[in-house]
Amino acid sequence: MTTPLTLGTDQAHARLHELTVIDVRTPGEYASGHLPGALNIPLDRIRRALPEIRHAAVRGEVLLVCASGARSENAGRVLAEHGVPTATLAGGTHAWAAAGHDLRRPAVRDTRAGWSMERQVRFTAGTAVLLGLLLGLLVHPAFQVLSAGVAGGLVLSALTDTCGMALLLARLPHNRPRPADLAATLAALRRH
Template identity: 40%
Template sequence: MSNPAILDSAALRQLMDSSDAPRVIDVRTPGEFETSHIPGSYNVPLDLLREHRAELRGHLDEQVVLICRSGQRSDLAAQALAEAGLPNLRVLQGGITAWQSAGGPIAHGQPRWELERQVRLIAGSIVLVSVLASTVVPGAEWVAAAIGGGLTFAALSNTCAMGMVLSKLPYNRGPRTEIRTVVNALAADRA
């Protein structure tokens, strides 16, 4: 797969203000999307996008800009859509975080902690508790070592198993996103 084009926030804003505005697909979890998103964007969580990429491909024939929190999930979504034969893919550099920092418009909903912050809390808590427990229970420090190894692997592989697990929790799921709802919204906006 060739790398998708990278857009900065200013370029996306310019595109969105043009007569040939791209479709902005937000691949974060429904809970993250509900908390804050770019007005007019569509929420297609990464797992749903991967599973239904061929079906989505039929509704995304024009320019598409993929966004997530920081760009990691957008890159994975771009790979999945490129494998389905979708051209003209672009990724927002720095994701919604960069968009907000640049002063782009945001629609706000129910506030939630971002997934990355939750991972830091859980991983840090496990490390802290296991190190403290190791003063009483010999070998407990190996739990901290395992978490450190997992975080190292997450950085090297650009994946996060803990984040994937946390995204499945009801707190992070938000309203359920169904493929029919997404496809109907894409088709309605095209008409």
């Protein structure tokens, strides 16, 4: 098993021309801004793309990217379990943009309006808490368990640095790549 490396934003920027960059965020997040030349393979599709990523890693270093670094580290662990060496971008696209580096966005006609996964989680959690409180007041106090469950999930998410709600939301149609998108991305990765 290989140990994933971490590259800082300036290191990655200087070596961008020699790296195969894989953005593991949802297609909507990817469309909101990604590193130049990054290919989008959502985290839940990493295992499906394993042969192509392994092939790219043989030709050169693979850099995994997400919004903050947590999902790319998870992807790096999955790939390391399969003997594929990778590096992750410290701080993700947030740190990249904060360092003053460009993010690319597809042409308007190629994007779907979308929110970042973090924003989707905040909206969904807030809505569920409010719904639980409202139903608890108007219908039956037992509905407040919904609010308590969401609060407990948020605490667990913070403690484990994982997010079950994000994994569920990533499966919604607006966050999933179209089958042709993943196929085209994998074909581009084979050529890369």
